[in-house]
Amino acid sequence: MKNYYVILLTLATFLVSAQTTRKYSNEFMNIGVDAAALGMSNAVVSQTSDVNSGYWNPAGLVHLEDNQLALMHSSYFANIANYNYIAYGMSLDDRSAVGISLIRFGVDDILDTTQLIDDQGNINYDRISTFSTADYGLTFSYARKLPLDGLNFGVNAKIIRRIIGDFASAWGFGLDAGIQFEGNNGWKFGLMVRDITTTYNAWSIDEEKFEQISGAVEGHNQELPETTEITIPKLQFGLSKKWIFHYDYSLLAAANLNVRFAENNDIISTSFASINPALGFEFGYTDLVFLRGGVGNFQNELQVDDSEKVTFQPNFGVGFKYKGIHIDYAFTDIGDQSAALYSNVFSLKIDFSIFR
Numbered sequence: 001m002k003n004y005y006v007i008l009l010t011l012a013t014f015l016v017s018a019q020t021t022r023k024y025s026n027e028f029m030n031i032g033v034d035a036a037a038l039g040m041s042n043a044v045v046s047q048t049s050d051v052n053s054g055y056w057n058p059a060g061l062v063h064l065e066d067n068q069l070a071l072m073h074s075s076y077f078a079n080i081a082n083y084n085y086i087a088y089g090m091s092l093d094d095r096s097a098v099g100i101s102l103i104r105f106g107v108d109d110i111l112d113t114t115q116l117i118d119d120q121g122n123i124n125y126d127r128i129s130t131f132s133t134a135d136y137g138l139t140f141s142y143a144r145k146l147p148l149d150g151l152n153f154g155v156n157a158k159i160i161r162r163i164i165g166d167f168a169s170a171w172g173f174g175l176d177a178g179i180q181f182e183g184n185n186g187w188k189f190g191l192m193v194r195d196i197t198t199t200y201n202a203w204s205i206d207e208e209k210f211e212q213i214s215g216a217v218e219g220h221n222q223e224l225p226e227t228t229e230i231t232i233p234k235l236q237f238g239l240s241k242k243w244i245f246h247y248d249y250s251l252l253a254a255a256n257l258n259v260r261f262a263e264n265n266d267i268i269s270t271s272f273a274s275i276n277p278a279l280g281f282e283f284g285y286t287d288l289v290f291l292r293g294g295v296g297n298f299q300n301e302l303q304v305d306d307s308e309k310v311t312f313q314p315n316f317g318v319g320f321k322y323k324g325i326h327i328d329y330a331f332t333d334i335g336d337q338s339a340a341l342y343s344n345v346f347s348l349k350i351d352f353s354i355f356r
Helices: 002-014 035-039 058-063 207-214
Strands: 068-076 081-091 096-112 129-145 151-164 168-182 188-194 199-205 228-231 234-245 249-260 274-285 289-302 308-322 325-332 344-351
Touching (some): 035 289, 035 325, 058 081, 058 151, 151 199, 168 228
Antiparallel strands (some): 151 168, 168 199, 274 289
């Protein structure tokens, strides 16, 4: 019986009332990419300037000097769920650039025991099959320098594909927009608006399979969910500055304010919006070796005695760069200071200049 509940719960989680917005929708698109950014607690909106800018702030793509390829992998829930990312970016001319990226977050080989018991009430293990639940996000990015020196903008067009075995699937579409500005004093500022037009998902449900599942447990029949969901916009403000010491040493400090237009457990929360800060740093030596750290995901968590406790997520990372090859590692949620899941994240970035 547990498997009927699991599938019903999965469907109920992903499918929502028609034309209603949700606090949390398409959350797999908010996990983050690039171990270098994750090591800095995602505080990169203002200074991102490589192929991964297509995710963090498409305006940063204008800084590409050559074609770049990025890859990333991480696992969650004791390797049950896998998160993979690939991106490619290139400059069009000295004022514009484009990029494309693909994210997949999935759980594979889930046992489907809904047909375990046949029509005669006999248990038949040969009737057990497997299915996968997977979320895909395909993003097309464009960036351009504006006439005002130091000001750049970028836009994303996102196609969302979500699949729950043969039970349900969805297509979605949305837009992001971002700007970056670098002043003469070296300070950088960034603004990223995710789902600026809202992102719309339309679900298709196999009604026959749904009836088999919902009616399998006596007294637990469920109504067919509505088939649309809307993701509300989110804002990310960022600023950063980099200092060089004795030619060989560098220190980058960055901060983000992440804003959701919903009330939740963020450290600053109202009925209109919730704000969560993130701080990050990167220490570099000869532009070869990098040490990174950051803290974010500040939450007011309710304790068993009804008191509240502020928790946070500390992150750590290291990186190595040599002749256009960037290898980065991040360990998220050091010391388990928050309820967030920790993960070991590896990423690779390649400048195509090494092939010339």
